[in-house]
Amino acid sequence: MDMHSLLPAARVTRHIRLHHQRLLMKALSVHPGASQAELIEDSGLSRPTVGAILDTLCAQGYVVRDRSERARRGAPVGHYFLNAQEIRFLGVDIGPAGSFGQWIDINGRRLSSREWGQPGLLVPTQAVQVDPDDTVSGGTIAVPAMFDPKSQQLERSTVVPELVPSRLRERFAAAYQAPFHYVHNAAAAALAEQSISHEPFVVFVLLRTSIGVGYADSEGPAGLGPHHGEIAHLPIDPAGPVCTVCGRRGCLESWVGIKALAHVLEVALTIGREDDRAILAEVRERLQSLDGRWPPALHGALEALATAAEILTQVVGEVPLVLGGPIGELLLTGVRERIKQHPAWLSPRLRPPRTVLPESFRVAYGAALAARDQWLDTFAIEMGSEQEQL
Ligand SMILES: [Zn+2]
Structure with missing residues (x-):
């Protein structure tokens, strides 16, 4: 059976468009300041598609265009960046010698950081303290623990035994009203290394x-x-x-x-x-x-x-x-x-x-990058009815 015949055409178009949005957002996350021509090359999408999506992303404030540089023939060349103003992510690194937090913007730039003593965050009855102006779109908690990445269920931590009963992910998600995930701390370190190298x-x-x-x-x-x-x-x-x-x-x-x-x-x-x-x-x-x-x-x-x-x-x-x-x-x-x-x-x-x-902040930084990438993977904005025709 043809699967597509089961789905309304509009829904198929929407799925493809969301996929294209994510492709462009991710391309900008690894290539900040790319021009439209470079984004066409990076994403493999057509010029009209890239143009339409960039217009929407700029109009919605997710992407900003910088026209300061001029091409040789005089026409201004737009350079595109993810808008770092609004969207922030938090990486937290839990270890037996203390816990570290690193905030980053959507371009992966390091913002503030902080350190918690022990047991600090690991007391399950204590609410996670959040400053009123500290909003994040998502976070990741780097752990020295066995866990199932799919169910996000922590099984055991021989290094920080208090970690499993602390229900840290749930408490962070509740405090920030944003999704939080676990990542292994060595995996977070690998991501920090890969992202920069x-x-x-x-x-x-x-x-x-x-x-x-x-x-x-x-x-x-x-x-x-x-x-x-x-x-x-x-x-x-x-x-x-x-x-x-x-x-x-x-x-x-x-x-x-x-x-x-x-x-x-x-x-x-x-x-x-x-x-x-x-x-x-x-x-x-x-x-x-x-x-x-x-x-x-x-x-x-x-x-x-x-x-x-x-x-x-x-x-x-x-x-x-x-x-x-x-x-x-x-x-x-x-x-x-x-x-x-x-x-x-x-x-x-x-x-x-x-x-x-x-x-001290290597692992927390990698965890914050993981949160940013997770957010980009699920990024979706609905376009107005005008673009619906594309
Ligand atoms: Zn052993």
Whole structure:
């Protein structure tokens, strides 16, 4: 049966038009300041279609035209931008050492940011505080947790156990009266990296208090593997230390989780075991002071990361792996040295992040970009009856 015969022609036209609107909005999000000719090329749409949609988007205030630049023959050339005045998005990064929020405009420019202490946002009975002039069109909460991306149901977080009962997404959505979603924090980091580097595919290994792996491609960000980014308990070495979380020997976290690093660097003993934030800061300081001279106590951690990078390369192929996060960047050269000592038939290509962002807000920024992209994916405005004839 011909499906189209079941749908009124007007509805089919409307679906196509909404699709075209989204195509142009997305093209402008990756190519701000594009001319009409460039948008025709980027979108593959016809000149009359692009012209009509741009007119509507400008009239409705979603797009602004800048005519300041003149073409060689004297006719003004319009450059189009998404209108950054009205529409803002919020990315929130939840971690054991505190939570970070980053607001962005529709062009991905960073606006304000803020930090919440612990437990802060994680108290389920407490309303999320919103300033009266703080409106957002959507938000994303980056989490170190297992969850189902489709149902958005959080299953478990070994890093922040308070996260699942906190019902954070629902509370943010209620406070802002806008849709909020979850994304894995490593996937958010991958999206931030991809959005700035313009690479087609980014795999990001996020190493801070625990370890996650996410990727971003043209379809958006996602956590890698069956647990959607949670790879901390990937078995690496059955003769390794016992993991206090999963109970097995030699998982990745038992080697390079913040508690494991604090132990081999003898940091936690001086601070007290539960203060994640202080331990993270101290471990970072110790690693910086090593200046690339790795003590034997750290060899196991570097070897475990090298092995994990090789396993990832087997899974995703020889794409560059970004090793980032406050701990990841500091261990990068050490991991590369270990990899060089391994057989050369499988060489992970590790690199540091290229994005220039304050480290604490990298994940929150990626989460805000995810919210922006989600909004663009569902963007729809109805055109007046005049354009209905197109
Ligand atoms: Zn484990």
